[in-house]
Amino acid sequence: MAEAAESSGDPGTTSPRPLFAGLSDISISQDIPVEGEITIPMRSHIREFDSSTLNESVQNTIMRDLKAVGKKFMHVLYPRKSNTLLRDWDLWGPLILCVTLALMLQRSSIDSEKDGGPQFAEVFVIVWFGAVTITLNSKLLGGNISFFQSLCVLGYCILPLTVAMLVCRLVLLAEPGPINFVVRFFVVIVMFAWSIVASTAFLADSQPPNRKALAIYPVFLFYFVISWMILTFTP
Amino acid sequence: MAAADELAFHEFEEASDLLAETPDAATTSGSNQLTPQGHVAVAVDSGGSYGAEEEVEESDRTALLQEEKQQPGFWTFGYYQSFFDVDTSQVLDRIRGSLLPRPGHNFVRHHLRNRPDLYGPFWICATLAFVLAVTGNLTLVLAQRRDPSIHYSPQFHKVTVAGVTIYCYVWLVPLALWAFLRWRKGVRERMGPYTFLETVCVYGYSLFVFIPTVVLWLIPVPWLQWLFGGLALALSAASLVFTLWPVVREDTRLVAAVLLSTVVLLHALLAVGCKAQQEGKPLPALPLRP
Numbered sequence: 001m002a003e004a005a006e007s008s009g010d011p012g013t014t015s016p017r018p019l020f021a022g023l024s025d026i027s028i029s030q031d032i033p034v035e036g037e038i039t040i041p042m043r044s045h046i047r048e049f050d051s052s053t054l055n056e057s058v059q060n061t062i063m064r065d066l067k068a069v070g071k072k073f074m075h076v077l078y079p080r081k082s083n084t085l086l087r088d089w090d091l092w093g094p095l096i097l098c099v100t101l102a103l104m105l106q107r108s109s110i111d112s113e114k115d116g117g118p119q120f121a122e123v124f125v126i127v128w129f130g131a132v133t134i135t136l137n138s139k140l141l142g143g144n145i146s147f148f149q150s151l152c153v154l155g156y157c158i159l160p161l162t163v164a165m166l167v168c169r170l171v172l173l174a175e176p177g178p179i180n181f182v183v184r185f186f187v188v189i190v191m192f193a194w195s196i197v198a199s200t201a202f203l204a205d206s207q208p209p210n211r212k213a214l215a216i217y218p219v220f221l222f223y224f225v226i227s228w229m230i231l232t233f234t235p
Numbered sequence: 236m237a238a239a240d241e242l243a244f245h246e247f248e249e250a251s252d253l254l255a256e257t258p259d260a261a262t263t264s265g266s267n268q269l270t271p272q273g274h275v276a277v278a279v280d281s282g283g284s285y286g287a288e289e290e291v292e293e294s295d296r297t298a299l300l301q302e303e304k305q306q307p308g309f310w311t312f313g314y315y316q317s318f319f320d321v322d323t324s325q326v327l328d329r330i331r332g333s334l335l336p337r338p339g340h341n342f343v344r345h346h347l348r349n350r351p352d353l354y355g356p357f358w359i360c361a362t363l364a365f366v367l368a369v370t371g372n373l374t375l376v377l378a379q380r381r382d383p384s385i386h387y388s389p390q391f392h393k394v395t396v397a398g399v400t401i402y403c404y405v406w407l408v409p410l411a412l413w414a415f416l417r418w419r420k421g422v423r424e425r426m427g428p429y430t431f432l433e434t435v436c437v438y439g440y441s442l443f444v445f446i447p448t449v450v451l452w453l454i455p456v457p458w459l460q461w462l463f464g465g466l467a468l469a470l471s472a473a474s475l476v477f478t479l480w481p482v483v484r485e486d487t488r489l490v491a492a493v494l495l496s497t498v499v500l501l502h503a504l505l506a507v508g509c510k511a512q513q514e515g516k517p518l519p520a521l522p523l524r525p
Contacts, residue, residue: 122391139312140319141354210322218358225365229391232372 069093076156079198086149086202094155097162098127101226104165105233123229130222131155138207138215145206154219157199161223164191165230172235184231192227196220318353318432326355333440336474342440343433343478351432356439360405363442364398366449371513373453397512404505405442409434412479415494419486429482437478441471441502445509452513460510468506472499 053061069092075082102123135150143150168184199219207215307313332346340346371393413431429437448467452460475498483491 119391137319137354137358140316142316142319210324213323214321214326214354218361221358221362221365228369228372 065090065092069096072156073159076159076198079201086145086153089149089152091148091152091155094127094131094152094158097155097158098124101127101158101162101165104162104169105229126225126229127155127158130225134218134222137218138203141207141211141215143203143207143215145203150203153199153202154222157195157202157223158226160191160194160198161188161226161230164188164227165233168230168233169235172233188227188231192223195223199223318351320350321352321354326352329355329436329440330443333437333443333474334470336470336477338477341478341481342437342474343429347433347436351430351436353432353435356405356435356442359439359443359446360401361398363446363449364394364401366446367397367509367513368394370449370453374513377453377455393512397509400508401442401505404501405435405438408501409438412494412498416482419490437475441474444470445506449509449513452510464506464510468503471506472502475499475502 068088068090072090072093102120105123106120131151131154134154135147138145138150139147164187167187171180171183171187174180196219200216203219204212204216307317329342329346332340332342336342343351368391409431413429413434416429444467448463451463454460476495479495479498483494486494
């Protein structure tokens, strides 16, 4: 640093004032001791805050996590290019959504094993292994998103499809017929498109530009399979 | 410097900005000033279509990169990343090459250019497995429309069966083929055998033509289904045969004939298996309880 300070003070340099121009005015001799305290006023405040979470009530803790999950749900429902899902990722939301979806896809009939509908474990495995495979794929293609951030985004973007499943179950309470099917088809298609748009808004920026389609296609396949499971559900 | 600003990648922007502001900064950054521009210049040239001159530059670039870093070991992530080093345009070009096989064009030399990837085979197999299951389901729905006595069920286990079969085919058959070709390597003088990954690549991309075929099999006209099936089998087997022919040509006639016919036969078995699974046997309606 000292050499840089001396060299930038040379006369005859006609370049515009460089970034470290002020350094030429500083002379550090060995006589002046450099000592003092480095305190950041905010730090003690944060430390207080951290230790106080141990003493807060359980309701506060749970509500804080639930609020974080709810905030991310809002970000998925109104997808804009924002970093919230990526910055503070958590896997509670995906777990809640996956379990809800798997429970709703269970068939209530007695001979459900013979009919071969997707069991709870199959849905669970498809969602989680699908998400892991897509994450590995995007990392192998050279994306700079971390493993859990990607899992978080993919899990949260199942929310529109879970809403579609709820609507389908309600619609199936009415009498079956072609109108019933058309309504369910339309709802599932719209929610499928919504899921893809939401996950693309969050994930696309982390891929190298000439491989974006390669990284997005597996996401498309993943949500297509989940939509198919929802559409073919019959109670 | 303006040219470097326009052409610089993201990771070099900060470096070139800092260098622009402090030209008299520490001398070690002087040599770094050349390499960003050097990388930019070479990368822009080799980003376009392939050609003889550009291949030379590309080999220069790969030689340069190899000097800078050694081959990563198989336990590192970077090793597997080298198998996914493809762009969208390259994958599409390889798919096109497998759809339209030509007798002179060797898929491995012409399209893969000795840089096989695992992205294509993996996701084509996954897509084929899911499309098989979905269309099998749809066939059942359409059959139920015509004949209401058939009981409809999602038949989710089809996905598992289809997936396992296709993945085993794309991994085990190339393994056997590669092992056989290496065993016969002594007979051949001119052309070296393909690596295992190149063989997997050829098989994986050749399965692409089955995806639209399986969708077209939904049309319930039997002779049309056989036509589509035959066409798909012909295209896909032709792609395999044209790729294997230069390697097998120098071998004895008997071995060449047996090998090629085995390849075609296995491929035909796969096609027939896909068709059979897609039709399935619809379950009879459950009797009403009295």
